[in-house]
Amino acid sequence: MGIQERKEREKERRRQQIIVAAKRVFSEKGFNKATMEDIAKEAELSPGTLYLYFKNKEELYASLSLRVLQYLHIRVSHVNKETQLSPDQKLRSLIDAMFDVYEFDPLIIINMFHLQSSETLKNLSDSLIEEIKVLSKTSIGAITRIFEEGIEQGIYVDVHPVALADIFWSMFSGVVLWESSKTIISEYKKDYLKSTLVTAFDLFERGIRKPA
Amino acid sequence: MGIQERKEREKERRRQQIIVAAKRVFSEKGFNKATMEDIAKEAELSPGTLYLYFKNKEELYASLSLRVLQYLHIRVSHVNKETQLSPDQKLRSLIDAMFDVYEFDPLIIINMFHLQSSETLKNLSDSLIEEIKVLSKTSIGAITRIFEEGIEQGIYVDVHPVALADIFWSMFSGVVLWESSKTIISEYKKDYLKSTLVTAFDLFERGIRKPA
């Protein structure tokens, strides 16, 4: 391992250290109430150091969403590569992947919608925006292809596969968001979320399957 | 009309004037980038006046969500009162109501999740929090009853009706959120949202209906 490479590795380690701290702080306080100093303290670094690794607060925040997207991308691409699986088996696999995405970072999905604000996007570097767009597009693309296959094989109803993919993702994030917010506003339990997700995916499957 | 009553009316008019301005400004800039001065200017009032009608910025913001909830509540309650309708017809009616909710304020649904933060709730008056909770609960309750009926009559699959109501609402808000964010992140069109909603509700209906 060359010196260059070791440095790269060290640098990446620091980035992760910051990201982990940021995740904790943002999760607890939300974007606005969380201060860069809070995050620096949590990461046991100085505020200045944060700026060596992230252009600004918005970009640090966005990179958290990016991590989930990256994870989603990996899992979903993998499902698609298993050519020997039937569409049904792939959908099962996809749903498993979604549960893993949720386990990977249950709270950050909430925050992914922060990205929507065009005011937010203004402060992100073009390369980061590009990466987010590409990951979003390819992940949704991979999901789309699963449904496409099912439609082609006459198993799923004849609906535009892109719409199916969008609805699939919307339902997933919608349930996560809604159940998370309910835990605060009303008295529902968090454990309830997973069972709701199971039911939701169930309904979805039944909804897209062609009647025999 | 007595003087007292006229004053009440005038006061309510002012509140609406502020709410309308706030909606515009918050929609355009988001909660944080929107300043109270922006809103005051939009409402053609002075900043101080805003505070005669709303305790603080958070409460002004929350009252926007409240309006949607109130509208939702009215529409959904109404559906439930039409006892002569079959569950299927009620579901149709409910879906129509959701479209109207969306038309009523397409952007503010996004903001409803701002309420989730417990930091935000701290700054709201107890009475406002109470009202939000009650409206949320009764609206979801009314939706739940529709599904309950369908299940009792053996038309819908035997799933906990509360879960159905949650998924119904989650799917709706998930699609609205996701499509809204896509219009910025990628190049999809806004008009696409409605057709996605139609498809989503379609799938949902098919998913919950018992196979013949």
Add this chain to the structure above:
Amino acid sequence: MGIQERKEREKERRRQQIIVAAKRVFSEKGFNKATMEDIAKEAELSPGTLYLYFKNKEELYASLSLRVLQYLHIRVSHVNKETQLSPDQKLRSLIDAMFDVYEFDPLIIINMFHLQSSETLKNLSDSLIEEIKVLSKTSIGAITRIFEEGIEQGIYVDVHPVALADIFWSMFSGVVLWESSKTIISEYKKDYLKSTLVTAFDLFERGIRKPA
């Protein structure tokens, strides 16, 4: 009683009503934390009405001090007019007057030093400033004359009588201020104040009396 006169009387009643309310509020909250609305509420009037009787907040505040000064003036002048009294008897009388001044408004003496700020004086009407100056001067003048007499008669030590009057007043207000502040900063009791005043006047008397 003519209409004119009745109006005058009514007007004076209102002024007193406001002054009494202001005294209560200023005493409790201090000049800065007290708002004009607080005072208006206490007086069961509207904020606007306050401005019909007092130019501004500073002037309302100053008029409280003026009242104490007026009372002081009356009491002290009266002592001086009793020509049949010996200097010693007059000093006794003066001390009695000081106790009455303290009883008249124990807290407002604290506030009299608010007048010192030239920034404050800027906001007072010339006539009010003039009145304060005249009352201060004549009251201190009357006190001075008592000591003057004692010195002339060889009873009191040969010190400039104006200085004696200043020290007399300073000691009085110093004790009131100090004991008031102590009740908050440390754990002394308020009742202690009066006995301290008694001792202080005692010392003063002994201090100015020529040794036999």
Add this chain to the structure above:
Amino acid sequence: MGIQERKEREKERRRQQIIVAAKRVFSEKGFNKATMEDIAKEAELSPGTLYLYFKNKEELYASLSLRVLQYLHIRVSHVNKETQLSPDQKLRSLIDAMFDVYEFDPLIIINMFHLQSSETLKNLSDSLIEEIKVLSKTSIGAITRIFEEGIEQGIYVDVHPVALADIFWSMFSGVVLWESSKTIISEYKKDYLKSTLVTAFDLFERGIRKPA
């Protein structure tokens, strides 16, 4: 000198720089009319920096009084330690100390009464309040002991020594306050203050001394 120590020193230097500026600005404008920006400008620092050294405006203000109290404490304690001095000599020494306190900061004594407001105390950190209380108590305690000695030795009149100490301090601050306020309200000269203090202390001494 280690780095740690140098930093400490630098930090203390900054605190003093701010305190000196604050003293000037508060003296000139009073607590309310003085703005944090005024003080920052006077200190040639940014407003934000002030908050790195002082929790808030009230605490910055209180720390000025603390300085006088600290100086008073040092001087008064020192007097008391000189065991070879007679009570009379100690009183002389004490009076000299009071003149020095006055020279140290003639205007800030006025402000010490700002502390009295319980509203003000609310905004101070517990540790600062504690320090003020302790300094007040021990300083007054030291003064008390001087009088105690004189009473025990039969030189001074038999009055509670705590009351003597209170009156001594009240007279001092009363004269300073009154003469300061007179320089504005009427046309007296500032130089007059010192001679009044001399006379006041003189009277006090004569007052407490037992007749031969």
Add this chain to the structure above:
DNA sequence: GATGAATGAGTATTCATTCAT
């Protein structure tokens, strides 16, 4: 690279004062 002290622009909120009714 890392630090953390300093910055200073930005803003929610208050409240004395006004004025149309």
Add this chain to the structure above:
DNA sequence: TATGAATGAATACTCATTCAT
């Protein structure tokens, strides 16, 4: 006279960001 809704100037305080060390 009296009102009280509306004003809008004023300001304490925060915090993302920078940069000398």
